[in-house]
Structure formats: C-alpha cells, structure tokens
C-alpha cells in the first residue's frame with residue numbers, strides 16, 4: 001500500500017487530513033490536476049480537493065477494477081496511472097436460509113429493483129464536500145474487513161464492499177460525516193439501510209440496521225445518531241456494515257476513517 005500523498009485541506013476544515021492513497025482495487029488514487037478542471041473516471045465525475053496551490057483528484061477505485069494502466073480524463077487530456085493488484089483474504093460464510101444464497105425468482109425481482117435504487121443513489125454527484133474528517137460510526141471489533149473474497153455456503157459471491165463492525169443490537173450508529181440522507185430502505189441482502197451523501201460523489205452506507213431514525217432528504221450533522229445496529233438482511237449476527245463510496249466505487253473505509261485500523265480484529 002502506498003501512503004505517500006497525505007495532505008491537509010486548508011480553508012475547509014483547518015485541521016489536518018489523512019486520507020491515504022492506495023492505488024489498488026478497493027483503494028483510492030490522489031492525482032494532481034489543473035485548477036478548476038473536471039476530472040472524470042470511467043465516465044463519472046471525481047471529487048477534487050485543493051492542497052495549498054495544488055488541486056488533487058481523489059479517485060475511488062472499485063474492487064472489480066482490473067490491475068494495470070487506467071486513465072483519468074481531465075477535460076481534453078488524459079492522465080494515465082497504474083493500479084496494482086491486491087490479493088484480499090478469503091472468507092467462507094455458512095447461512096441456514098438457502099434463499100439468502102440462491103434467491104427464488106420473486107426474491108430476484110426484488111433484488112434487481114433494490115440494486116437499481118442503490119446504484120442510482122451511489123451514482124449521484126451533487127453538492128460540495130465540506131469536511132474530510134470522517135468519524136467511526138460505531139465502536140466495536142471488526143467482524144469482517146473490507147475486500148474479503150466471499151463464499152456463501154461454498155458458492156462464490158461478490159467481495160465484501162464495506163467494513164463490518166460487531167456491536168449489540170440497539171447500539172446507536174452515528175453519521176460519519178455531515179450530509180443529506182439520499183436512501184433509506186429495507187433490502188433483501190443489505191437489510192435496513194441508510195445512505196448519506198456528503199457531496200461531490202462521497203457517500204457512506206450503513207447496512208443491517210435495526211431502527212432507522214432518519215428519512216430521505218433529511219440533512220444530518222456529523223456525529224448525529226441515524227439509527228441503531230441490527231441483524232437485518234443477510235447476516236450471521238448483529239453488526240454494522242459500513243461502506244464508503246467515491247465516484248460510485250466502494251473503497252476501503254479505513255482509508256477515510258483511520259480509527260478503523262485500530263479496532264480489534266482488523
């Protein structure tokens with residue numbers, strides 16, 4: 001993992017920022033770009049930040065991204081950069097409910113509708129990001145880290161797109177940063193969930209909740225409770241699945257919330 005480009009965001013927070021660069025699938029790339037440019041990655045607008053006199057594009061790199069050379073489109077120019085492969089560990093999960101591994105046709109219809117709502121919410125790019133200090137939403141041991149290659153009842157499924165933090169049912173979940181609630185739902189796999197949009201394509205996602213205390217459209221401040229930890233959706237026990245999304249890509253939350261690295265089990 002490369003941790004070279006750490007920067008402070010002057011004029012926005014006044015405090016030091018440490019979003020770590022990791023040019024791997026599930027990581028992020030920090031790429032200097034001309035001031036006032038509009039970088040795009042894979043046809044999606046990308047967050048830009050100013051560090052002293054330099055403007056930096058913060059590019060989320062999806063877990064599904066192939067290692068090798070990629071291109072950041074910056075207005076009429078292309079900036080190539082290299083993504084290195086990363087081998088994430090494997091996890092085998094056994095579920096009693098076979099429908100959670102091989103959903104029936106009605107389930108699949110529901111899942112498709114939910115996936116489309118989720119995709120739309122995660123694709124939005126609006127507002128401006130006003131603060132880069134993201135906080136831990138729940139304190140507890142990591143029950144499953146980001147990126148694990150998953151097998152449910154020995155069948156391969158998508159890799160883990162967030163960090164699971166174990167906590168008892170009813171534990172309050174705090175908004176990791178300020179923003180507006182853009183999605184509230186009760187989904188087949190993700191359970192009761194909330195997505196908060198922090199601006200410029202940066203979102204956090206909270207899955208498997210018990211109570212949800214916010215509604216879509218609500219503006220929420222960092223640290224405000226949004227609901228409680230639960231065990232809804234496809235789970236083996238109560239935990240918060242915490243996701244961080246940049247330009248539509250789920251990235252390792254510990255790159256944005258460094259406290260995650262200090263939690264037991266990571």
Ligand SMILES: [Zn+2]
Pocket residue numbers: 144160161162163164240241242
């Ligand atoms: Zn999870």
